[in-house]
Amino acid sequence: MAKTVLMSHALYETGMELLYKNANVIVANNSDMSTIINDLKKADGLILRVGRITREIMEQCPNLKVIARPGVGVDNVDLQAATELGIPVVIAPGTNxxxxxxxxxxxxxxxxxxxxxxxxxxxxxxxxxxxxxxxxxxxxxxxxxxxxxxxxxxxxxxxxxxxxxxxxxxxxxxxxxxxxxxxxxxxxxxxxxxxxxxxxxxxxxxxxxxxxxxxxxxxxxxxxxxxxxxxxxxxxxxxxxxxxxxxxxxxxxxxxxxxxxxxxxxxxxxxxxxxxxxTPHMAALTKESADRTARLTVEGTLAVLRGEKWDKVVNPEVYQHKRWQ
Known part of the structure; x- marks a missing residue:
């Protein structure tokens, strides 16, 4: 059965093509996780382009297995909470x-x-x-x-x-x-x-x-x-x-x-x-970078959803969690 991935906003087209082929996709076009909580509760994965996810939100989403950030900045993710809940936080290093x-x-x-x-x-x-x-x-x-x-x-x-x-x-x-x-x-x-x-x-x-x-x-x-x-x-x-x-x-x-x-x-x-x-936080958004970032973000998200211990995560200690044993 295909996994469900919720996205705050769509990625570059090459990443979206890969994702649509391998998952059920919901594009919220919304950065406020509290207002899309019902969709997030159904999701196995979250790709967070814009917005913030807190412990309070994560704890309401027991099905959530992976959070992905298209880039390397993770100041909008409660890393301690994600790690304690067994959720790898995927990043896309070096692409931009x-x-x-x-x-x-x-x-x-x-x-x-x-x-x-x-x-x-x-x-x-x-x-x-x-x-x-x-x-x-x-x-x-x-x-x-x-x-x-x-x-x-x-x-x-x-x-x-x-x-x-x-x-x-x-x-x-x-x-x-x-x-x-x-x-x-x-x-x-x-x-x-x-x-x-x-x-x-x-x-x-x-x-x-x-x-x-x-x-x-x-x-x-x-x-x-x-x-x-x-x-x-x-x-x-x-x-x-x-x-x-x-x-x-x-x-x-x-x-x-x-x-x-x-x-x-x-x-x-x-x-x-x-x-x-x-400029509107667009430094990384060239066509070349967007392509590399989108592909790597989606690949990491799908790998974790398949149960693989993807290496490009910001919290590798998460794989010691009981969810991964």
Missing amino acids: KRSVAEHAVGMAYAITKNIVESHKETSEGNFNIRNKYMAIELEQHHVGIVGFGSIGKETAKIFSNNEMHVHVYDPFISQEVVEKEHHYIYHAELADLLSACDVISLHMPSLPETQGMFNAERFAQMKDGIFIVNCARGDIIVEEAFYEALKSGKVAGAAVDVLCSEPMDINSKLFTLPNFIA
């Missing part, structure tokens, strides 16, 4: 690193060249925006990579190939790896990187240790006129302090793919600033 890295670098160029404001002003007849002289060249400037996982490394590689000096801060990466293997500049303290760099690109997960990391104190440590790119998670930046730093010019410009709320709050004061640009 190039797409996100290219997006981050593209945003760095967009904000340092003042492209978005210049387009807006030009379309409104202000040709003299060209004389604002906000754009800078990035060659031989210093870029800081905060978070040196697979996406951070890929982003650093592109910046380095564009003849920028790459600085790295990541408390989980050794100085030897940064300097000997990658030939970048290592910083043991975040404050030292912030004061040295013209551009920073953020690539860390949302964890208790990183949430609110970039607050007023951190902005004060930054080099005057710094540019910030955030393609990581919105809650690592305190948005009120972010706004003040941009408004004052301490931060010359910022380009983000994420904010604290999703969908983004269009009434946020950040959107009133000419030196702030945003």
Whole structure:
């Protein structure tokens, strides 16, 4: 008998084709698990693109055997609860690193060249925006990579190939790896990187240790006129302090793919600033990445539903649970 998979939202078409061939599929188009709880109670698997699943929801769904996230971010899943309930949380590692890295670098160029404001002003007849002289060249400037996982490394590689000096801060990466293997500049303290760099690109997960990391104190440590790119998670930046730093010019410009709320709050004061640009959490959503991510997410979901101990899970200890014995 075919298993039932509930999806908060559909994946890229290649993944959907694979899923429809092997399961009964319900696409909720809803990120609020509490409002689709009746369907979720019937489901054997959940593919969660947008939304959050809590212990309370999981405990109401005894048939739920797998939760899958198309990507690697799992801050919207109660991992402890999933593990205690014997539910593997499938992820799709490595499928989007190039797409996100290219997006981050593209945003760095967009904000340092003042492209978005210049387009807006030009379309409104202000040709003299060209004389604002906000754009800078990035060659031989210093870029800081905060978070040196697979996406951070890929982003650093592109910046380095564009003849920028790459600085790295990541408390989980050794100085030897940064300097000997990658030939970048290592910083043991975040404050030292912030004061040295013209551009920073953020690539860390949302964890208790990183949430609110970039607050007023951190902005004060930054080099005057710094540019910030955030393609990581919105809650690592305190948005009120972010706004003040941009408004004052301490931060010359910022380009983000994420904010604290999703969908983004269009009434946020950040959107009133000419030196702030945003995209709707789309850095990973290239055709190539979406194809890889969708396929791997669906393959992992189906494997777990077949009773296989799929290796690409964020909580491998779950296989010690009695449900898997």
